[in-house]
Structures are given as structure tokens and as C-alpha cells.
Amino acid sequence: MTAARPDIPGFQGSLFDQGSDIGPGPLDGIRRTELGDGAWVDHLPGWFHGADALFEELVAGVPWQAEERTMYENVVAVPRLLASYREGAPLPHPALVEARTTLDAHYADELGEPFVTAGLCLYRDGRDSVAWHGDRTGRSATQDTMVAILALGDPRDLAFRPRGGGPVALRLPSGHGDLLVMGGSCQRTWEHAVPKTTRAVGPRISVQFRTRGVR
Template sequence: VCDTLCGVGTQISGVQGSLFEHTQRRQLGDGAFIEIRAGWLSDDPSGSQDLLDALLNTVAWRAERRQMYDRVVDVPRLVSFHDLTVEDPPHPLLGRLRRRLNDIYAGELGEPFTTIGLCYYRDGADSVAWHGDTIGRSSSEDTMVAIISLGATRTFAMRPRGGGPSLRLPQAHGDLLVMGGSCQRTWEHAVPKTALRKGPRVSIQFRPRDVR
């Protein structure tokens, strides 16, 4: 079994439910699981590239800073957050994708995805450190986070919090990854920086309310 759970793609213009039915679920233990659909949006390269270009050029990207030991440093990526209970998504296609994800997963999740988080990795030096999305209810409850990748291929790394073998999952343009169950509490994930030359990548994260 390949660690990336390889699959086939779909058309960006009409996301088909049957493709979700063929998505493989990988159980990670302790109630955690992942699902990956490689190339979910990339069967229409021009459409998915147009979405990437639109997000890069129209989103109000924000730089963050954080305390690290005795100094404040720049967070190595740009971000944008959208609460869809009070605002429209930054691109109409994101609203359609959210509705389709809700059609498939809201029954199991018990609630809809209501927020979109965007991360802009400008090059291989941009990254996100090991963490779980444990701000809010996900610190004590099972949840789901669905991530669509656009742009350059980057490694999505995962490791169990209690120790054990890690996963390195290459996420390419148009790929969909879903982390579910206890994944945010029992596993950590990261996008490590790389010395390889990389173009821009945007990560689109769909979450339910009060999960960050």
C-alpha cells in the first residue's frame, strides 16, 4: 500500500460525488484517519491554475509574527482566515467546494465545514512547524480538516504524538487530504521547509466551527 494512497482526478468545473466514494480511508490508530484524493482538481489544469492565480492576487494575505525564545520572528508563510457564517468565501469556487465537502462529510462529522483558512507558501523556505489543530473544540473532540493544495508540490509530514513511524505525503497541485477522527489530538502535522527550488503553494483548509 503506498503511503500517499494514490488516486485519480476530477474536473474542477463539476466535482463529482462518485470520486469521493472511491477515496480510500487509512486508519492511523487511536481513532485517527486520513483520506487522500490525488489530483482532485487537476484534471482541468487551466481552471485550477486560474483559482491559484486568483487567490494569490486577490486575497488580503497577512504576515504573522510570533515569540521565539527571546525574540519575535516572522512566521514563514502568509495567511488569511474566512468565517463563512459572516462573510462570503474569497472565491466562488471555494463556496462550491465547501458545499460538496459538506454533502459528503457533514453527516459523519455531525456538522458542516464553516471556515476557510488559507496559507501561502511563497517558496521552499516557507513552512509550518509540527502541530495539531487543537485550538478550540478539537483539543478534546473528534473533528475533520479537509485540505486542498494548489501550486508547487510540498511534503505534508505527519507523526504520532506518542512516538512511532512518521508519514511523508507529497501534496501536489489539486490534491485533497482529509484528516479525521482524533487526528488533531493524537497526531501532529507539518510542512517542512526544503532547500529545493519551489514555486508558490496555497493550502486551502476547510474546518467546522471553533476548530483552528
Template sequence: MTVDFQTSLFDAAACEVSPERRHLSAGAWVDVARDWLPDADDVLATLVREVPWRAERRAMYDRVVDVPRLVFTYMIGEELPHPTLTAARERLDERYAEELGEPFRTAGCCYYRDGRDSVAWHGDTIGRGSTHDTMVAIVSVGDPRRLHLRPRDPQRRDEAFAVEMGHGDLVVMGGSCQRTWEHAVPKVAAAGPRISVQFRPLNVF
């Protein structure tokens, strides 16, 4: 696989950036930090080259369809493909230790090859996220894509909003976000490659 992506001008100056929190309804919140990940260009190139990407198929209604993105998950104890991601997980553990009460343990990777790749509305509610407050921390590298969020309650849909995730940005969804809100990355007319890395605690999917 090859990547056609314009090099970031910010990698050399990347530093510790404090996330800004947006409080949502029903006890949910979202933290956003721009240019949070150092070496984002090298992380992107390494992920494209080194991750053993796989295409999945999924049952939908009365047929089986291709999942519109490539995926791979690094489970507990597995080495991450770039040392910057290992350091990023340590930074997340340090920052959110008191609030989360446990470390981030897995790293799910999604490769959006172009604007046709996407993820439908969902919450990470398989496992403890269905009943307990938790966190999912997303690091994005590559072309910007918009992460859309909306309340699960149809009567509160006017609260919906979107966060553009740029090269090296961090978004953390916390509190009740996984069970009271949904998120999606819809298709767009045109986009370059983008990879998201989702750090999750134990038994949150």
C-alpha cells in the same frame, strides 16, 4: 504578487474523485484524493491576486519571529475568493455530513511562497479539536509539498509518514488526528509557490 507555475494538464478533465482512507493509530485517519479540485490553475492565480495576505509575527521563546508563510482566514459568512472553493466546501459538506455531523464553516489560507516557507509540527487543538474528534480538510494548489504526519506519542514515532500534496489534491485529517497526531510542512531546498486552503468546522483552529 506574481506566480511562476506550470499549468496543470488535468484541470480540463477534473471530476469527482473519491478519497482513499488510511487508518492511523489512536482512532485517527487521513483521506487523500488526487486531482480533486477543478480549475486549480485559476484558483491559484485568483488566491494569489485576491486574498488580502498578511505577514504575522509570533513569540518564540525569548524573541518574536516572522511566521514563515503568509496567511488569511475567511470566517463564517464571508464570501470565498473563488466560486470553485465555495463549491468545494459544499462537496465536502455533502460527503462528510453524516460522519462529521456539522458543516465546514471557515477557510484558512496559507501561502508558501517558496521552499523557505513552512509550518512546524502542530495539531489544530485550539478549540474543540483538543477534546473531540473533528476534521480539517486541506485543498492544495501550486507546487507539490509534503505534509508530514507523526503520532504525538514519542514511542510511536515509527508510524510517521508523509503525503505529497499536489496541484488540486485534497487531504482530510479526521477522527482523533488533531489531538493524537501532529503534522508539518517542512522547509525544502527549492519549491515554487503553493497555497493551502484549510476548511474547518466551527471552533476548530
């Protein structure tokens, strides 16, 4: 893993996010989509106020890392920049602490435990992506869990399909402060991806909050 200085194109902010406050809004309007097999996705567009200002601060202030991995006996670059905050590590912006606290309170009864880690991905343009996968490292391989995603920057599709392949069952464009929460058996029985795109898209940051022992 090597430190990477983000080289990204100009960012076009949302016309609907021009306030000076940075922080989460209420979760009253969140809507749930049942995927099947005990899996579901909650979605709340525009949850985060000042999302574009937060995006710019994270781009500049987070110690982004470039990773490589071996694929078919070749070493290839991971098509996105990454940052990870383990349990107990200070998050890179106080607004993310507020977001995590809000999520903990809302999902306390259903989840039964707090979100304790945060992973950040920076998608610089449409060539950056994440392949089909489920977060099945750790307890989520055998237990229900939740992964909450705060999307900042230009919208990109988060796509869902049943585990093992098949057609895309759901696409949720997310950016500019949208919230998505994957819950129930979602990590075990479904897969999700941010596909590459040839459309002209700007940079996007995904902030993923997870519970203890889930990656």
C-alpha cells in the same frame, strides 16, 4: 499582522490541469489511511479541476497577511502568508464555496456538522513551512473533528507523526488540486507539518476548511 504583497517565483502549472472549468470533482475515489488511535487521513489526488487557474486568482485576489510571533524572547516572521475567513464571511472565490458544499454533503453522516470557516496559507518557496502541530484550539482539544485541505500550486509534503514526536509515519505530497481530510482523533493524537525543503519548489496555497469552534 501586516498586509503583504506576495513576492513569489514563477509558477509552473500542471500539464494535467489545462481545462477551463474551475471546481471540485466527485469524491468517489477518495482513499482512507488509518493512522491509529482513532485517527485517519483521506486522500484524493487531482480532486479539483482548474486548480492552477484558481491558484493564480487567489494569489492575486486574497488579502494576504504577514504575521510575527515571539519565540524564545525574539520576534520572528511566520514563514508563510495567511488569510482567514470566519463563519459567515464570503469566501474569496465561488469555486471554494462549491468545494465546501461538496465536502459537507460527502461527510454529513460521519461528521454531523458543516465546515464553516476557511484558512488560507501561501507558501512562497521551500523556505516557507509550518512546524509540527495539531489543530487543538477549541473543541478539537477534546473531541473528534475533521479538517479538510485543498492544496493548490506546486506539491509539498504533508507529513504525519504521533503526537509527542517520533519518526514520520506518513508523507503525502499535495498540490495541483489534491484533497486531504484529517479526521477522527487526528488533531489530538497525531501531529502534521509542511517541512522546509532545499529542493527547488514553486509556490503553494493550502485552503483549510474547519468546523465551528476548531482552529
